[in-house]
Amino acid sequence: MGGLDNTIINTALPAIISDLHGIELIGWIVAVFLLGTAVSTPLWSKLGEHVGNKRSYQLAASLFVLGSFLQGMSPNIIFLIIARTLMGIGNGGMISLPYIIYARMYKNPRKRMQVLGFVSASYSMATIVGPLVGGYIVDTFSWHWVFYLNVPIGLISIILVQIYYRLSKLPESKGRVDYLGATLMTIGLVGLLAGIEMIGATDGMVVSAIILVSFVILGVMFRVELQVEDPIIPSRLFKNLPLMIDFGLFTLIWGAFIGFLIYSPMWAQGLLGTSALIGGATQIPGSVTDFIGSGAVAPMRKYFTPQKVIAIGIVTLVITFLIMVIAGVKAPLVVASCWGL
Secondary structure: OHHHHHHHHHHHHHHHHHHHOOHHHHHHHHHHHHHHHHHHHHHHHHHHHHHOHHHHHHHHHHHHHHHHHHHHOOOOHHHHHHHHHHHHHHHHHHHHHHHHHHHHHOOOHHHHHHHHHHHHHHHHHHHHHHHHHHHHHHHHOOOHHHHHOHHHHHHHHHHHHHHHOOOOOOOOOOOOOOHHHHHHHHHHHHHHHHHHHOEOOEOHHHHHHHHHHHHHHHHHHHHHHOOOOOOOOOHHHHHOHHHHHHHHHHHHHHHHHHHHHHHHHHHHHHHOOOOHHHHHHOOHHHHHHHHHHHHHHHHHOOOOOHHHHHHHHHHHHHHHHHHHHHHOOOOOHHHHHHHOO
């Protein structure tokens, strides 16, 4: 559902803005979804420790479905942004809890790696189908049905998890819930991401003040986390240098990739005047190679270390984005479609 929505919404954005107006808020449609996901992800994993990953996932999927349904009913841009925030909160659990479940189900690292490869391939398959489905729906029906499509898929997901996922035992609670830490983290991240989103649209002093206050709040949160029994974000994570480097690389790489996925269909429709279907097709080559690459990770690990496998992917992305910079905004559609490769 996550892969499907991420690519479908990108093809529908021009139609949504044309219908609901508020082009100055187009960035918030994307930002609030990512904001809800970023803030809620660690909270969902912590909730899973207390009530079980199965219940947590079903609750997250329910919020995702509800948010998607409300977006389809949106009468104005503000209502859509609020509903998309709710959907983003649910998405935080949908993208994090399954990986925790896989880790518990598959103890063998090699088997787990194969399963995660299948999961990545499934996501990539959804991103291949998404642009075509989204473009067809927008051109044939209306952008509302782009969101309604998630409702039956989400409900089926909830039912399948209820039927087939069996827990050996409920997780043991490790202590009191860290409500203060969760509140400080939410306020700090919301303020920080909102401040970044306001850059260029609001007075610089206001933006600087919001970002500064957010950093202070996050600093207070880290001090609080050192004193609680069961912290939301354990301090030991920040002592693991390889893990922190991995977090930094993931942030940069995924940020660049998201930027391409979001703006390539808008660029095709807005500057080249293509239909929503053709605009969405700009994402298909990248989705295909992503699908192939996900399945190639396990075989490559027989010949390369994990660091070398990651390095190959990073070098490929850097070369691709350099080509995009050189080509410029007037590049032919065929060439632009191949950027995603």
